Structure formats: C-alpha cells, structure tokens
Amino acid sequence: MTLISTARAAIERPERWAKQLVSHLGHKAEVTETEQGSKLTLTVGVGLVSVADGCVVLEAEAPDEESLAKVEIVLGGHLERFAHEHEIKVIWTRG
Numbered sequence: 001m002t003l004i005s006t007a008r009a010a011i012e013r014p015e016r017w018a019k020q021l022v023s024h025l026g027h028k029a030e031v032t033e034t035e036q037g038s039k040l041t042l043t044v045g046v047g048l049v050s051v052a053d054g055c056v057v058l059e060a061e062a063p064d065e066e067s068l069a070k071v072e073i074v075l076g077g078h079l080e081r082f083a084h085e086h087e088i089k090v091i092w093t094r095g
Contacts, residue, residue: 003068005092007076008055011083018049018056021079045071058090068094 011017022031022038030041037050037057045062056079060071076090 001063003062003065003094005060005068005072005094007058007072007090007092008052009058009079009083009088009090010055011086011088012054014051014054014056017079017083018051020082021056021075022049024078024082025074040075042071042074047071047075049075058092060092 009017018038022040025031025040025047028042029047032039032041034048037048040047040049044067045060047061048057048059050057050059058075058079060068060075062068062071072092076092080088080090
C-alpha cells in the first residue's frame with residue numbers, strides 16, 4: 001500500500017522556489033524530470049515538486065505513515081526555510 005499527501009504553497013514566483021528546492025534536494029536525492037514535475041527519489045519515499053496556479057505544489061509518497069511524514073518534512077521544511085521571509089506555511093492533506 002502506498003500513502004500519498006499533497007500540499008500547495010501560494011507564493012510569489014513559485015517557479016523560482018520550486019527550482020531552488022529541487023536543486024538543493026538534488027544533492028541528496030535522485031531527480032527525474034517528468035511531465036508532472038520534478039520527481040525526487042529519497043531513501044524513505046518519493047517527492048514530486050511542481051508549479052500550478054501561483055503555487056508550489058508538493059506531493060509525498062511513501063509505504064507507511066512514518067516514511068510519509070519524513071518525506072513531508074524534507075519537502076515542506078526546506079521550502080518553508082528557503083522562503084521564510086514570505087512566511088509561508090506548508091500544510092499537507094492526505095488522500
């Protein structure tokens with residue numbers, strides 16, 4: 001069974017933030033460019049970073065709750081730190 005969660009972070013110039021996030025995490029994860037966005041293969045799961053409607057869209061996928069939470073922390077935590085001056089908050093929804 002695979003668990004999936006999604007977050008949308010509205011921010012000015014989302015392309016810039018998505019690119020910065022993928023570039024940074026690319027040092028720690030395998031990055032594959034897909035039609036859906038940048039796929040990051042982490043040791044605990046998979047993340048997808050894309051842009052839509054003025055938002056950075058994050059998707060986390062993992063085999064269990066603990067691993068899913070780790071992928072969410074990696075993706076969301078880094079984005080929040082990079083864009084701290086914009087005071088964004090990444091909120092995940094499961095489903």
